[in-house]
Amino acid sequence: MPTGVAIRDVRTQLFDAADRILLRDGPSALTSRAVTTEAGCAKGVLHRHFDDFDDFLAGYVLDRIDRLDSQAAALRRSAGTGTVADNLATALAALFGSVAVAIVALVTFRDELRARLRQTWPAGVPVLTEAAVMFGEYLGEERALGRIAADADVETLGYTLIGAGHLLFADRTGDRPDSAAVHRLVTTAIASALRTPGR
Structure with a gap:
């Protein structure tokens, strides 16, 4: 995705991508690259919104609990x-x-x-x-x-x-x-x- 193109509702897009990977391939396949590839965005997008990948995963789990x-x-x-x-x-x-x-x-x-x-x-x-x-x-x-x-x-x-x-x-x-x-x-x-x- 070109730099400067806004992604609407990034968290939802990334969390939904994590859902698909988990259901299809299991937890060992869940990496930051896999999530951003599945979501169709650059890897840097995830790191602009979360401190690191475990911060992303914690946010993801808590969102699914909510x-x-x-x-x-x-x-x-x-x-x-x-x-x-x-x-x-x-x-x-x-x-x-x-x-x-x-x-x-x-x-x-x-x-x-x-x-x-x-x-x-x-x-x-x-x-x-x-x-x-x-x-x-x-x-x-x-x-x-x-x-x-x-x-x-x-x-x-x-x-x-x-x-x-x-x-x-x-x-x-x-x-x-x-x-x-x-x-x-x-x-x-x-x-x-x-x-x-x-x-």
Whole structure:
């Protein structure tokens, strides 16, 4: 790209390029040159907007965490509609159909990135921790509506669903789990907490 030509919304362009590389080639392929080539811009563009490549990666991961806010709001709004298992299975498949699994691999792969993220993310695994909170909050809404048992530990259920979901979807090179497998995981995880009508 010629010098002096403005790129609109550079961060979005670069972050979207990182998504494509991660999903296609995995974390080992994610380099500054690969990102700028994928984004169709000069390598210097990335370094004008970020201190170094790990600064870029930290910004990228935190941006993808922020994107969970809209998913969390949509899941909470579904409380009281449909079935609890269907709502959770749909949300779980959407979460792991996104770049979330690849981001977990990226954070595991790069020590410096983990160190930088610790400055703003003191515990847990970015994306998965936020997703577990999202599921726990949704289950709390369903508990308030009487569709989940009053004594259910919704926080632990949220972490259980995310942990089990991560294992189910972890192999990014294999076939994606089908909807029946995701639904079976969810119904098994919440079986003891789920209240049925009339109980």
